[in-house]
Amino acid sequence: MSTLQTLDRGLRALELISHSPGGVSIAELSRRLDVHRAICYRIVATLEQHLLVARTDDGRVRLAVGVAVLASRFEPQFTVDAKPLLHALANETHATAFISAAEGQDCVAVLVAEPDDTVLTVGYRVGSRHPLTKGAAGIAILATRPERPDDPEAVRQARRDGYSLTRGELERGAVGVAAGIRVPTAVGASMPVERCVGVVAIEGLDTELAARAVCRTARRLEDLLSA
Numbered sequence: 001m002s003t004l005q006t007l008d009r010g011l012r013a014l015e016l017i018s019h020s021p022g023g024v025s026i027a028e029l030s031r032r033l034d035v036h037r038a039i040c041y042r043i044v045a046t047l048e049q050h051l052l053v054a055r056t057d058d059g060r061v062r063l064a065v066g067v068a069v070l071a072s073r074f075e076p077q078f079t080v081d082a083k084p085l086l087h088a089l090a091n092e093t094h095a096t097a098f099i100s101a102a103e104g105q106d107c108v109a110v111l112v113a114e115p116d117d118t119v120l121t122v123g124y125r126v127g128s129r130h131p132l133t134k135g136a137a138g139i140a141i142l143a144t145r146p147e148r149p150d151d152p153e154a155v156r157q158a159r160r161d162g163y164s165l166t167r168g169e170l171e172r173g174a175v176g177v178a179a180g181i182r183v184p185t186a187v188g189a190s191m192p193v194e195r196c197v198g199v200v201a202i203e204g205l206d207t208e209l210a211a212r213a214v215c216r217t218a219r220r221l222e223d224l225l226s227a
Contacts, residue, residue, distance in 0.1 A: 009035060086217070102194035106131060107196075137196050171202075
C-alpha cells in the first residue's frame with residue numbers, strides 16, 4: 001500500500017519534535033527529516049495552523065496544546081467526566097472554573113465552565129493564554145515541576161500550600177486560585193501534559209473555600225487521568 005509523502009513527513013516531524021521537550025531548530029528538523037529547509041518550514045507552518053506545534057522566542061519548534069486536545073479526544077471519557085466536575089466547581093465557588101495546560105512558556109485554557117447562579121463572571125474562553133509566570137494557573141503548573149534554585153517565591157509558596165493564589169496579575173481586581181494536576185507520564189510519551197484546575201472571580205471569592213474545592217477537584221481529575 002502506498003503512503004502520502006507529505007502526510008508521512010508531517011507525522012514524522014511530530015514524532016521527532018515530541019522527543020525534544022526543549023524544542024528543535026528548523027535546521028535540525030530538516031536534517032533529521034532529510035528534506036530541504038523550505039519544505040520543513042511549510043511542514044511546521046501547517047502543524048502550527050492546527051495548533052500541534054508552536055515556536056519559542058528563539059525559533060525552536062515544540063509540541064503545542066493541540067496535541068493535548070487530540071490526546072483528550074483519544075480518551076474521551078476524561079473530557080466527559082471532567083466537564084461535570086468543572087461545572088460543580090464553578091457552582092460551589094460561584095466563580096469561573098477552568099482547566100489549563102502548559103504550552104511552551106504560556107498557560108492555555110483548554111476547558112471552561114461558568115456558575116449557574118452568578119450574573120457577572122470573568123470572561124475566560126478556551127484558548128486564552130498568558131505567561132506561565134503570571135496568574136494562578138501558570139504558577140500552579142510551575143509548582144508541579146522539580147524544584148529549581150531560581151524558582152520565584154510564588155512558586156515555592158504554591159508548593160508549600162498545594163495551590164496558588166494570585167490577585168490582579170492578569171486583570172485588575174481578579175482573584176485566581178489554582179492547583180496542579182499531577183499524573184504519571186504515559187507509556188511511550190516523551191513528557192507529561194502539564195495541567196492545572198482553578199477558578200477566577202472579580203470580587204467576593206471565598207479563597208479558603210475555593211482552595212479546598214480546587215484541590216479536591218484536582219485530586220479527582222488525577223484519578224480520572226490515572227485510571
